[in-house]
């Protein structure tokens with residue numbers, strides 16, 4: 403099975419694009435969902451987070467208070483590195499398992515793995531999981547505008563997040579395929595259609 407990593411900056415359209423692939427019955431693995439699951443009560447990362455950040459990181463139900471954790475790591479880069487070191491191996495273990503399961507459970511010739519921070523966090527072993535990197539690319543001003551409207555936040559907040567992400571050029575340099583998402587949804591759908599055909603062809607050659 404061909405395994406495609408899908409990445410892109412905040413508000414670039416990753417979810418929109420992965421939904422379009424899903425509508426074509428292409429299986430999608432979403433590392434954002436996995437990142438939420440690995441901190442569930444009782445999971446290894448749950449205990450490690452409490453061990454490092456203390457019981458104050460729990461809410462009244464003893465779940466990890468994700469917004470509190472986000473605030474801490476956003477303001478303290480060193481804490482962010484520690485959190486990433488806890489989450490990263492757990493997320494990738496699960497991604498590998500899900501890809502393996504798909505090999506047995508789907509007829510699809512390829513799958514998409516959505517990894518928003520692929521280029522910010524990837525190590526060698528993760529790169530080996532993927533046959534290709536698909537970058538959703540959007541002009542920065544449009545990225546800000548779309549993220550701002552979606553999250554009802556101000557431009558500064560979006561720009562702060564963008565500063566923690568790799569540059570548009572770095573993403574484009576790493577891409578095997580690029581989906582320019584600077585126009586309307588109908589055109590995006592057409593671009594996904596042609597990419598779908600290309601991936602089906604490439605999967606045959608694998």
Ligand code: ATP
Nearest residue numbers: 411412413414415416417418548552585586587590
């Ligand atoms: P994040 O990294 O912040 O989760 P994302 O990359 O998943 O964002 P989306 O949520 O897919 O981005 O898109 C951001 C917003 O822009 C959404 O509200 C989406 O509906 C809208 N959007 C995406 N592509 C287009 C487009 N081509 N035309 C109009 N709106 C779009």
